[in-house]
Amino acid sequence: MPRSLFSPGRWLGAHLLLVFLFLYLPIVVLIVLSFNESGLPTAWTGFSTRWYESVATNEKILGAAATTIFIATMSTIIATAIGTLLALGLERLTNNALLDGLVFIPGIIPDIVLAIALLSFYNLVFTGVLGLKLGAWSVILAHVVFNITFVTAIVRTRLRHFDISIEEASLDLGANEVTTFRKVTLPVILPGVIAAALVAFTLSVDEFVVAFFTAGTTITFPIQVYSMIRFGVTPEINAIATVVVIVSFVLVLASQRLNPEQA
Amino acid sequence: MEQHHDLIRIEEVTKRFGQLVAVDDVSATIRENEFFALLGPSGCGKTTLLRLLAGLETPDAGRLLLEGRDLVGVRPWKRPLNMMFQSYALFPHMNVYDNVAYGLRQEGKGHAEIERRVGDILALVRLVGFGQRRPHQLSGGERQRVALARALVKRPKVLLLDEPLAALDRKLRVEMQLELKRLQHSIGITFLIVTHDQEEALVMADRVAVMDRGRILQVATPDELYETPNSRFVAAFIGESTIFRGRLEIRGAESAVVSDRARWRVAPAAPGQAGLGDGAAASIIVRPERLRLERLEAPAARDGRGTAASGLHNRVEGEVTDVAYFGATRKYVLALSDGTVALARVQVGQSGDDLAPGMHVTATWAIDHGVLVADEGVPPAPPSASPGSAPPAADP
Amino acid sequence: MGRTIRRLVLLGPGLGWWLAFLVVPLLVVLAYSFFRRGTFGGVVFDFTLDNYVRALDPLYVRVLWFSLRVAVITTLVALLIGYPAAYYIATRPRRWRTPLLVFIILPFWTSFLIRTYAWIVLLNREGLINRPLLNLGIIEQPLPLLYNEFAIVIGLLYGYLPLMILPLYAAIERLNPELREAATNLGARPIKVFFTVTVPLTLTGVAAGCIFVFVPSLGNFIVPDLLGGGRSIMVGNLIQGQFLKARDWPFGATLSLALIALMLLLLVVQARIINRDRPASGNAA
Numbered sequence: 041m042p043r044s045l046f047s048p049g050r051w052l053g054a055h056l057l058l059v060f061l062f063l064y065l066p067i068v069v070l071i072v073l074s075f076n077e078s079g080l081p082t083a084w085t086g087f088s089t090r091w092y093e094s095v096a097t098n099e100k101i102l103g104a105a106a107t108t109i110f111i112a113t114m115s116t117i118i119a120t121a122i123g124t125l126l127a128l129g130l131e132r133l134t135n136n137a138l139l140d141g142l143v144f145i146p147g148i149i150p151d152i153v154l155a156i157a158l159l160s161f162y163n164l165v166f167t168g169v170l171g172l173k174l175g176a177w178s179v180i181l182a183h184v185v186f187n188i189t190f191v192t193a194i195v196r197t198r199l200r201h202f203d204i205s206i207e208e209a210s211l212d213l214g215a216n217e218v219t220t221f222r223k224v225t226l227p228v229i230l231p232g233v234i235a236a237a238l239v240a241f242t243l244s245v246d247e248f249v250v251a252f253f254t255a256g257t258t259i260t261f262p263i264q265v266y267s268m269i270r271f272g273v274t275p276e277i278n279a280i281a282t283v284v285v286i287v288s289f290v291l292v293l294a295s296q297r298l299n300p301e302q303a
Numbered sequence: 304m305e306q307h308h309d310l311i312r313i314e315e316v317t318k319r320f321g322q323l324v325a326v327d328d329v330s331a332t333i334r335e336n337e338f339f340a341l342l343g344p345s346g347c348g349k350t351t352l353l354r355l356l357a358g359l360e361t362p363d364a365g366r367l368l369l370e371g372r373d374l375v376g377v378r379p380w381k382r383p384l385n386m387m388f389q390s391y392a393l394f395p396h397m398n399v400y401d402n403v404a405y406g407l408r409q410e411g412k413g414h415a416e417i418e419r420r421v422g423d424i425l426a427l428v429r430l431v432g433f434g435q436r437r438p439h440q441l442s443g444g445e446r447q448r449v450a451l452a453r454a455l456v457k458r459p460k461v462l463l464l465d466e467p468l469a470a471l472d473r474k475l476r477v478e479m480q481l482e483l484k485r486l487q488h489s490i491g492i493t494f495l496i497v498t499h500d501q502e503e504a505l506v507m508a509d510r511v512a513v514m515d516r517g518r519i520l521q522v523a524t525p526d527e528l529y530e531t532p533n534s535r536f537v538a539a540f541i542g543e544s545t546i547f548r549g550r551l552e553i554r555g556a557e558s559a560v561v562s563d564r565a566r567w568r569v570a571p572a573a574p575g576q577a578g579l580g581d582g583a584a585a586s587i588i589v590r591p592e593r594l595r596l597e598r599l600e601a602p603a604a605r606d607g608r609g610t611a612a613s614g615l616h617n618r619v620e621g622e623v624t625d626v627a628y629f630g631a632t633r634k635y636v637l638a639l640s641d642g643t644v645a646l647a648r649v650q651v652g653q654s655g656d657d658l659a660p661g662m663h664v665t666a667t668w669a670i671d672h673g674v675l676v677a678d679e680g681v682p683p684a685p686p687s688a689s690p691g692s693a694p695p696a697a698d699p
Numbered sequence: 700m701g702r703t704i705r706r707l708v709l710l711g712p713g714l715g716w717w718l719a720f721l722v723v724p725l726l727v728v729l730a731y732s733f734f735r736r737g738t739f740g741g742v743v744f745d746f747t748l749d750n751y752v753r754a755l756d757p758l759y760v761r762v763l764w765f766s767l768r769v770a771v772i773t774t775l776v777a778l779l780i781g782y783p784a785a786y787y788i789a790t791r792p793r794r795w796r797t798p799l800l801v802f803i804i805l806p807f808w809t810s811f812l813i814r815t816y817a818w819i820v821l822l823n824r825e826g827l828i829n830r831p832l833l834n835l836g837i838i839e840q841p842l843p844l845l846y847n848e849f850a851i852v853i854g855l856l857y858g859y860l861p862l863m864i865l866p867l868y869a870a871i872e873r874l875n876p877e878l879r880e881a882a883t884n885l886g887a888r889p890i891k892v893f894f895t896v897t898v899p900l901t902l903t904g905v906a907a908g909c910i911f912v913f914v915p916s917l918g919n920f921i922v923p924d925l926l927g928g929g930r931s932i933m934v935g936n937l938i939q940g941q942f943l944k945a946r947d948w949p950f951g952a953t954l955s956l957a958l959i960a961l962m963l964l965l966l967v968v969q970a971r972i973i974n975r976d977r978p979a980s981g982n983a984a
Contacts, residue, residue: 048889052787056799059784063806063860066817069827073820122712129709133702141970143713146721148911150918150962152935153728153955154721156942160731160952161724185720188713208359209392211379213457214409223405227396239808246810249920253942262812269816269925278820281813288809296801 067285074278091279101264101280108261111176111251112244115183120237122184123191124229130192131199147189155253158182162254174256182254183244190243191236198232198299235299238291246288308335310493311356311461316365318351325351326362327517333461333495338487340504341497343514344540349497352514353463356495357386369460380409385454386463389470391446393438399425399449400434406457424456427486444475455490462487464496468503480506501541505529513537529590533577534676538588545594545645548678551585560585560675565641567617573675584678591634591648593672596655599663618667621645623658633658637666725959731952750953759937763957766933769848770917773855777863777912778905780856785867785904786897800868807861815854815925822850822926846928854922855912862911870904871897906972910965918958934958 077088095101130140146154158178166172206228210220226233248262255263268277311333318326326348333339341349354360356367358379367374374382385406394402400421407417425431428448438446447467454462467483468476484507487494498504504511505525512522513536521533532538535546549562551574558574560567567587579585599620621639633656637645645666649655658664732750737743753759788799806814821827822844829841844850874897882892898905920935927933932940934954941951 049787049790052783055780055783056787059780059860060802062857063803066814066821066857067806067809069821070813070817122716125709126713129706129713133706133709146717148914149721150915150935150958152918152920152938153725153958156938156948156951156955157724157728158720159942160727160948161720164727181720184716188716192713203390203392205388205390205392206394208357208379209386209388209453210394210405211359212357212384212386213406213453214380215405216378216380219409224394228394242808246808246812248810248812262810265810265812265816269812269819277816281810281816284813285809289805292805292808293801300797 070278070281070285073275074282076275076278078275091275092283095276095279095283098276100259101261101276104259104261104264107176107258108245111179111183111260112241114176114180115187115244116237116241118180119184119187119191119240120233123188123236123240124195124233126188127192127195127199128225131196132204143192144189146186147193149186151247151249154182154185155250158185158250159253174254175258176255178254178256179251179258179260182250183247186250187240187243191233191240194236194239194295194299195229195232198229198235202228231298235295238295238298242288242291246284309333310335310337310370311495312366312368313352313356314366314368316352316355316362316367318348318355318360318362324517326355328365329514329517329519330365331512331519331522333493334510335493336491338484338494338507338509339496340508340511341495341514342501342504342511342540343499345499346516347514348517349499349514350465353386353465353495353497356461357384357463358382383459384461384463385457385459386465387447387450387454387467389466391438391450391470393446393449393453395438397437398434399430399436399438399441402438402449403453403456406453410457420456421452424452427455428452443471444479447471447479451486459492461493461495464494466498467496468498468500476503483507505541513540515540531674532588532676535586535588535678538586538674538676543591543646545589545591545643545647547587547589547641547643547673549585551579551581551583551675553581560587562641565619565643567673568614568670569673569675570671573673577675577677579675579677586676586678587673588676589645589668589673591646593668594645594647595667596635596637596647596649596658596664597667598655598658599665615670616667617670617673618665620663620665623660623662623664625660626658637664639666728952728955731949732956734949736947736949750950753950754953754957759954762932762937763934765848765931766917766935769851769855769933770913773852773859773916774863774909774913776852776856777860778909781860781863781867781908782905785864786871788864789868789871796868796872800865803864804861807858811858811921812925814858815921818850818854818857818926819845822853845926846931848927848931850926851923851931851933854926855916855919858919858922859912859915862915863908866907866911867901867904870901870907874900902972906969910969914962914965917961 074091075087075089076084077090078085126143130143158181162174162178166178167174206224207220210224211217215223246262248260248266251260252263252266265277265280268274268280309332313329313331313333316326316329317324329348329352341352343349351360355362356374358374358377358381362375365375369383394405397405403421403424404417407420412420421434422431425433428451430445430448430452433441433445433449438449441449447470451467464483468479471479480503483494483496496504496507505528508525510522510524511528513520513528515536521528521537523531528537528541532541538544538546547560547562547565547567549560549565549567551569552559552561552566553574556571558569558571560569569587574580577585619639619641621637623635624638625636627634631651633649633651635647635649635655635658637647639645647655647666649658655664733746733748735743735745735747735749784803788796788803791799819826823829824841824843824845826845828844829838832838833841878896878900879892882896883889887895917933918935919933920939923931923933923936924939927936934957938951938954938958941947941954945951
């Protein structure tokens with residue numbers, strides 16, 4: 041353990057501190073700026089919530105937020121259900137390292153690739169053949185693709201600590217497989233499932249690139265923010281950013297508390 | 304004599320896991336109101352057999368009859384057997400009451416009846432007042448009793464116990480051994496226990512089936528297993544013993560196990576009982592308390608000669624290499640002149656209770672106390688230290 | 700329930716979804732790369748290899764090369780920064796480790812868009828880095844921190860550093876400390892121990908971390924779009940341009956395939972490293 045002032049331990053500790061600074065400074069800056077009366081990074085003119093008020097009364101922003109919440113909720117429900125089943129299947133039924141690896145691919149595939157692949161597919165099949173226009177539904181379907189990966193990964197960490205003999209005990213005591221799943225398996229893995237759902241929800245709310253390509257004329261919240269950034273940085277963005285960051289933090293911390301085995 | 308009713312009949316059951324044959328054409332009978340143990344080293348198939356009975360595995364061949372009805376194909380939740388799991392498998396999200404009531408609720412029993420029966424069983428396992436507690440708040444011993452209560456409350460025909468005492472510390476284990484035995488006696492249902500601890504099996508069970516590599520080697524009372532094991536494996540697994548190895552020689556009414564350095568007589572009826580013929584590879588098993596030791600004043604000739612006291616005893620010379628003190632008994636490890644390592648137990652007060660390492664002794668045992676068994680595989684005694692020695696004669 | 704029914708119920712929905720909404724779309728992309736752009740956008744189903752030929756044009760190769768360079772620099776910097784950080788966390792007392800990790804990964808879960816935007820605020824000429832430096836007289840002209848390669852690297856680094864630290868941490872944490880002690884006992888100085896024992900045995904973590912940073916960086920669209928200015932574009936922007944502006948989907952598809960091919964190649968390389976490492980690994984079970 042570090043004894044002298046300049047021992048390696050101290051250096052490393054300082055280094056980690058700098059890393060944390062690097063990671064959090066931009067966020068802190070945004071939060072601070074969002075309360076800056078002038079809205080400019082150059083001059084602090086006083087504490088104010090005017091930018092928040094401005095955002096709260098901006099119909100376009102609110103509309104986009106509502107759309108995004110709808111999309112996120114739907115994709116979370118679907119992905120959580122599918123992902124939980126998949127986690128159970130992978131953990132119990134197969135022992136295939138290759139399959140385990142493949143499951144991660146939708147999570148690390150570059151979002152632009154997923155975006156244009158789905159755009160092409162939608163265009164060919166849905167618009168071309170079925171005459172459907174792209175909208176919230178196309179984004180939902182897309183978000184489920186990568187959300188399944190994250191849900192599966194998180195639920196699996198919960199399953200690893202799961203003592204399978206409690207399921208056998210349930211069977212032995214007179215419950216069939218469906219009842220066992222309902223009364224024993226599900227309640228025990230529920231914290232993990234909820235934690236996974238929270239993560240999936242967060243990812244969906246924040247997701248920009250895939251939505252950008254597959255939403256058609258629908259505007260999601262990140263798409264709205266993007267166009268605001270693109271067409272001139274305005275102080276409202278700081279307020280929006282702060283809200284998004286705080287909400288994400290809360291959701292993820294809640295998820296972590298529910299499922300401490302995640303990491 | 305009590306009437307023994309066969310409760311469970313295991314008929315030629317085989318279970319494979321890929322290439323591994325976990326249970327190999329096993330047959331056995333378990334009676335009503337019996338405390339039966341499946342004993343064997345890990346991997347011998349005992350747990351698999353238990354799980355086959357519970358319905359958690361399906362056999363590849365054979366029948367499992369409970370009161371005449373074949374259980375194969377019957378799902379676990381429909382079987383009138385209940386299991387106590389090695390890890391206890393208590394439902395972590397339910398309190399003790401709900402854990403114990405779970406099985407009754409699956410049966411659709413009414414609230415009042417459940418309350419009564421759960422109360423009774425908790426009293427029986429001495430956990431009154433624990434109803435609201437959660438598994439993680441209980442000690443190991445308490446958890447075990449909840450697991451027991453949960454299985455027993457359903458009044459199964461058979462209670463299956465999978466290494467129930469393995470997770471407990473020594474003192475608790477000994478207590479629970481007697482507790483389980485008492486419980487089985489007072490409830491009066493069959494207990495089928497799986498264990499790798501031979502002491503445990505011998506203390507608790509009415510009958511024990513010794514298993515190795517998927518097969519049952521011997522089913523007998525603890526007493527019979529100890530005194531008359533039917534194979535070297537059983538003899539070695541249960542208790543301690545000295546094992547003399549060689550080839551069976553039958554000359555008329557006389558039989559002996561012969562190696563190049565020794566000749567040990569066996570009881571005339573032994574070859575027939577063991578099912579061995581002339582020339583078969585055989586071992587004689589002698590329990591440590593059957594060896595009588597006497598101090599030898601002059602060191603024995605190192606050429607492996609020994610003499611017999613009479614026609615009914617075998618005698619050999621050897622040297623004490625180790626002593627262990629057990630209060631009322633002494634345990635000696637001896638290096639015998641024919642190369643065998645022998646174990647002897649002597650009560651304080653008997654001759655030979657004062658020996659020390661390095662001393663030379665003669666060891667004697669009655670022919671009737673040597674159990675003859677088949678010797679699978681390996682040929683007789685190791686090469687002699689001094690060449691050209693004649694094997695010691697067993698009797699004049 | 701039969702084993703097959705169980706398999707179907709549990710694995711079916713997930714794998715089925717991916718089949719329909721990942722595999723098939725990617726196959727569509729593959730198919731498109733062989734076709735031509737229609738006059739008004741859209742796809743004309745004439746088989747051609749023109750797109751592949753066009754992709755080799757120096758114009759596009761330069762962009763690909765730039766993207767690779769940026770991704771490599773980002774990955775290396777992330778590794779240099781991330782390894783010591785992961786090492787430090789892994790050597791803290793057990794109860795500190797999870798909280799530290801949680802705070803490392805927390806920013807990652809917030810909107811990538813917003814996090815990248817934050818750097819616009821910080822890096823621009825009137826921004827929070829330039830202003831104080833100008834005011835304090837340390838510099839005379841504002842530093843060109845934004846709308847160039849530097850900004851892109853910073854933006855990518857900021858976005859993906861947590862992804863480097865996590866697998867590194869996992870690999871370092873799994874190391875049996877006795878291995879290091881043995882090396883020290885045999886006479887190696889701490890630096891030597893680090894390079895001859897710790898680093899080689901944590902190679903799987905290094906490989907994983909590098910992949911997690913390199914792949915998303917290479918194909919990233921948001922960062923070069925917001926922080927790169929018009930002149931610094933990467934593959935991601937190219938693809939977007941083809942799909943949304945030039946409406947040349949087949950060509951865009953071809954470019955995407957190049958990206959996917961690179962990604963698969965890296966995954967294979969990483970898998971090799973993991974497999975090679977496994978039998979020789981001295982990690983505690």
